[in-house]
Amino acid sequence: MPDTITLQVTRYRPDADGPPTLQEYVVPLREEWAVLDGLNYIKDQLDGTLSFRWSCRMGICGSCGMTVNGDPALTCGTFLTDYAPGPVRVEPLANFPVIRDLVVEIDDFMRKLPEVKPWLVREDGEALDDVEFLQTPAEMDEYKQYSMCINCMLCYAACPVYGLEPDFLGPAAIALAQRYNLDSRDQGAHQRLDVLATAEGIWACTYVGECTTACPKGVDPAGAIQRYKLTAATRTLRSFLMPWRAR
Amino acid sequence: MAKRSSSEAVAWLLFSAGGVVSALLAPILLLLFGVIFPLGVLAPPEHAHMEAVLRHPLTQVVLLGLCVLSLLHWAHRFRYALHEGLQLKRLRAPINLLCYGGAIAGSLWAAVVVFG
Numbered sequence: 530m531p532d533t534i535t536l537q538v539t540r541y542r543p544d545a546d547g548p549p550t551l552q553e554y555v556v557p558l559r560e561e562w563a564v565l566d567g568l569n570y571i572k573d574q575l576d577g578t579l580s581f582r583w584s585c586r587m588g589i590c591g592s593c594g595m596t597v598n599g600d601p602a603l604t605c606g607t608f609l610t611d612y613a614p615g616p617v618r619v620e621p622l623a624n625f626p627v628i629r630d631l632v633v634e635i636d637d638f639m640r641k642l643p644e645v646k647p648w649l650v651r652e653d654g655e656a657l658d659d660v661e662f663l664q665t666p667a668e669m670d671e672y673k674q675y676s677m678c679i680n681c682m683l684c685y686a687a688c689p690v691y692g693l694e695p696d697f698l699g700p701a702a703i704a705l706a707q708r709y710n711l712d713s714r715d716q717g718a719h720q721r722l723d724v725l726a727t728a729e730g731i732w733a734c735t736y737v738g739e740c741t742t743a744c745p746k747g748v749d750p751a752g753a754i755q756r757y758k759l760t761a762a763t764r765t766l767r768s769f770l771m772p773w774r775a776r
Numbered sequence: 777m778a779k780r781s782s783s784e785a786v787a788w789l790l791f792s793a794g795g796v797v798s799a800l801l802a803p804i805l806l807l808l809f810g811v812i813f814p815l816g817v818l819a820p821p822e823h824a825h826m827e828a829v830l831r832h833p834l835t836q837v838v839l840l841g842l843c844v845l846s847l848l849h850w851a852h853r854f855r856y857a858l859h860e861g862l863q864l865k866r867l868r869a870p871i872n873l874l875c876y877g878g879a880i881a882g883s884l885w886a887a888v889v890v891f892g
């Protein structure tokens with residue numbers, strides 16, 4: 530194994546520079562080093578002006594997502610040795626505006642997320658603080674997978690529909706809506722239906738499936754969307770057949 | 777905020793139904809009438825027998841259903857291929873007309889062939 534590897538890193542300052550350029554840095558190649566360790570080496574030893582986001586270094590915070598050799602990845606969970614002898618291209622996540630270097634702006638997602646009410650909605654007026662809602666392990670398994678989402682945005686970077694159609698609600702927001710729809714304590718499913726069953730919601734999805742391939746937490750947003758399409762379509766049929774029961 | 781779209785829901789249900797029936801029935805029919813009978817692996821049915829089967833209302837309904845749903849499956853897929861694959865979103869109305877109009881025209885033709 531060689532003892533160094535070259536990183537080709539996107540440099541970009543929208544206010545000062547021209548178009549983004551790739552800058553090469555040679556960093557040590559160590560067995561236990563992730564791409565993020567390489568970037569931190571650059572920042573500490575070679576070039577303090579490089580900007581990127583990270584926090585936990587263990588696949589929990591969701592802030593270190595970048596495009597590594599063309600694929601969206603968590604840089605703290607992607608190892609340099611897998612790319613030896615290199616070079617490794619590190620670029621910002623696709624489909625998002627770039628603030629600087631490897632830092633993207635995710636305001637679009639932050640605006641969309643609250644629309645699907647990703648919290649427990651109760652309609653019976655019980656004060657949530659005073660009651661204990663019991664749940665069996667089987668009931669928890671219904672939504673647990675979707676609760677693993679860390680908002681890392683890899684699925685949005687991977688989704689070709691989101692790239693073409695920025696109004697698309699997107700994989701993680703829909704999976705998070707299902708996270709609450711499928712929770713036995715929640716009563717907000719029909720409120721979410723109005724946001725999800727729209728042309729910009731689930732119906733924009735053409736089941737490409739790249740979101741599920743990209744997701745580092747096994748959330749399977751594509752499956753969540755597909756499953757919800759059936760729910761929404763059955764609801765629609767029911768409101769045709771029994772209009773008096775439609776909400 | 778965007779409105780709930782029931783036309784998309786119906787289009788998707790027909791698309792899914794078309795995908796299921798064509799995936800189940802089309803390969804069987806193709807295998808029987810395109811490979812097994814022509815190659816003589818199995819003796820093909822008598823013409824009179826075949827005729828009687830095809831005249832049976834149940835066969836006719838199933839065949840027509842297969843044609844109609846498969847065409848609607850195609851329409852949905854082709855619409856997205858044109859909208860997004862070829863980036864023709866601004867031609868939304870003519871594309872919808874082409875796809876769903878084509879599916880309806882094909883369905884009518886299938887009805888004429890099946891019941892004719």
Ligand code: SF4
Pocket residue numbers: 677678679680681682683684685700701704740743744745746747748749750
């Ligand atoms: S669904 Fe997966 S890829 Fe998308 S934001 Fe959540 S954890 Fe990241």
Ligand code: FES
Pocket residue numbers: 583584585586587588589590591592593594603604605606
């Ligand atoms: S640094 Fe937190 S997920 Fe990578």
